[in-house]
Amino acid sequence: MKRLKGFFIILFFLTAFSNACAGSDNKPAPDFSLKDINGKDFTLSSLKGKVVILSFWATWCHPCKDEMPKLNKLYKEMRSMGLEIVAVSSDYSIGYLKDFLVKNSLDFSILYDEKRAVTRQYKIPFLPVTFLIDKNGVIVEKITGEFEWPSGEMKKKLEKLLQQTYPPSGV
Numbered sequence: 239m240k241r242l243k244g245f246f247i248i249l250f251f252l253t254a255f256s257n258a259c260a261g262s263d264n265k266p267a268p269d270f271s272l273k274d275i276n277g278k279d280f281t282l283s284s285l286k287g288k289v290v291i292l293s294f295w296a297t298w299c300h301p302c303k304d305e306m307p308k309l310n311k312l313y314k315e316m317r318s319m320g321l322e323i324v325a326v327s328s329d330y331s332i333g334y335l336k337d338f339l340v341k342n343s344l345d346f347s348i349l350y351d352e353k354r355a356v357t358r359q360y361k362i363p364f365l366p367v368t369f370l371i372d373k374n375g376v377i378v379e380k381i382t383g384e385f386e387w388p389s390g391e392m393k394k395k396l397e398k399l400l401q402q403t404y405p406p407s408g409v
Contacts, residue, residue, distance in 0.1 A: 264376060264377065264378065265376065265377055266375050266376055266377070267282060267290075267292065267369060267376065267377050268282075268360065269282050269283045269375075270355075270356045270359060272326065272349040272350065272351055272356060273349065273350060274348060274349050274350070275332065275335060275339065275349075280324075280347060282375075283375070285322050285324070285371075286373070286374075286375050287373050287404045287405075288320050288321070288322045288373060289320060289321050289322065289370075289372060289396060289399045289400050290322045290324060290369075290371040291309065291312075291321070291322070291323045291324070291368060291369070291370055291371075292324050292326065292368065292369040292370075292371060293305070293309060293323065293324070293366060293368045293369075294325075294326050294357055294360065294362045294366060294367045294368070295326070295328075295365055295366045296327055296328050296365055297327070297329050297334050297335060297337075297338040298329065298330070298334070299365040299366060301365075301366055301383065301384035302365050302366040302384075303342075305366055305385065305387060306325070306342060308386070308387035309323055309325070309344075309346070309387050310323075310343075310344050310345055310346065311387070311388065312388040312393075313345055314345060315388065316388075316393075316400070317345075317346075319397070319400045320400050321396060321400060323346035324346065324347045324349060325344070325348050325349065326349045326351050326356055326357065327349065327351060328357045328365070332350050332352070335348070335350060364382075366382075366384060366385075367380065367381070367382050367383075368381040368385060370395070370396075372402065373402055373403075373404035374404065374405065378399070379395075
């Protein structure tokens with residue numbers, strides 16, 4: 239029991255440190271190709287010109303599962319403005335993922351990272367981790383740990399990004 243308590247204390251401080259380090263990267267989001275849950279090919283670059291929330295998660299991760307309905311609510315509110323949400327699952331099998339989706343309807347793109355190649359490409363140490371990507375494909379924010387979607391501050395940030403022109407002026 240003491241070991242478990244120690245583990246949670248360490249996890250808390252790691253999460254707090256990661257959240258303190260989270261912020262804007264201002265680097266291009268690495269492109270990737272994965273299949274969605276229906277086997278259809280998907281590439282991140284196909285969303286260039288749109289604001290994207292890219293969430294790394296899994297069904298075994300309780301904070302991740304808690305975030306999914308909140309992200310879905312945000313998506314329903316803002317998709318008409320051009321917001322895209324893409325959730326990359328690193329579940330142990332697509333069966334777990336499909337079982338979760340039968341019970342929890344999500345309206346945005348769900349991708350399966352079977353070999354965790356994209357999860358490694360984005361250097362995801364633990365779940366959930368979410369990236370906010372602007373219309374130019376640049377990471378403007380990284381959020382580690384569970385986030386209260388849709389927060390008022392984040393909605394304002396998303397609205398501002400959604401109003402920006404693409405491509406940027408002068409290009």
